[in-house]
Amino acid sequence: MKVLLVNGSPNAHGCTFTALSEVAAELEKQGIGTQIFQLGKDPVAGCRACRACRKLGRCVVNDKVNEALALVPEFDGFVFGSPVYYASAAGQLSCFLDRLFFAGTSLFANKPGAGVVSCRRGGAATAFDELNKYFTISNMPIVSSNYWNQVHGSCAEEVAQDLEGLQTMRQLGRNMAWLLKCIEAGKAAGIAMPETEERIWTNFVR
Template sequence: MKVLLVNGSPHLKGCTYTALTEVEKTLQENGIETEIFQLGTKPICGCIGCNSCYKTGKCFMDDIVNEFVEKAKEADGFIFGSPVHYAAASGALTSFLDRVFYSGGEHLSYKPGACITSARRGGTTATFDQLNKYFTIKNMPVVSSQYWNMVHGNTPEEVKQDLEGMQVMRVLGANMAWLLKCIQLGKENGINIPEKEERQITNFIR
């Protein structure tokens, strides 16, 4: 079993990365393979709604989004980490997730997902709410911890001093590992994902 952890911060080893590595450590201790996927600093264009992915199965902008979706096909769970920018997820991560879920969301469906947020002071809960909405539109079980998944600090060293936040990260990792093992055990005993109903789409007009 493998979990992809996405660092939505432009800083390679900053505060968000520090929180993600605490989750990663616990996952590995529980026998789960991990990979941290860095968004980096290159511009990530937002979705333009061209719908070409409906025909080809991938976004026509052949960049880091398609690279991630290919990895997602083989992954069993996902954790997306973001710094707080103006009480929201980073612009890069937002553009990335819009396109990932639009062009390749089927490869994340029914796989556990979680998010973590990192801030100096405020905006974490708004960001947490924003990111969780991606999971709940694609039939993804949402993995929780003993508190909302957030850390506080202005530097990696300060994040490590957030003892409660770091504990929340470890509990999140343990809960993700537990759920993945439960799902795997279910599959081995013939319990499969629910049968899909035909999609009904309505607009708010008469």
């Protein structure tokens, strides 16, 4: 079993990376493989709403989204980390997730997901809520911890001093590992995944 952790910060080894690394270390202790995917500093385009990805199985804009999309089938769980900008997730990560989940919705179904946010002081709750919405619309179990999944600090060294935040990350790793093992045990016992009905699309214009 493997978990993909996406660092949505432009900084490769900053606050968000420090939080994700704590989660990854705990997952490894629990026998779960991990990989950290760095979004990087290159621009990530927003969705063009062309819907071509539904036919192609990939986005027409060839950037980090397609690189990550190709990895999704290999992994059993996902953690998406973001710095907090103006009480929201980082803009490039939001663009990345919009396109990743629209192009690969079926690939995420029934796989556990978790969001992690890092902030200097405020805005963590709203950014955390933003990330969780990608999971709740994609049939994904959400993995929780003993507190909301956030760390505080202006730099990696300060996050390393956030003992409560780091504990939250470790508990998140343990909970993710436990849920993955439960799903695996359920499959081995012959418990089928939930049946999915054909999607009904409606709007409010009649």
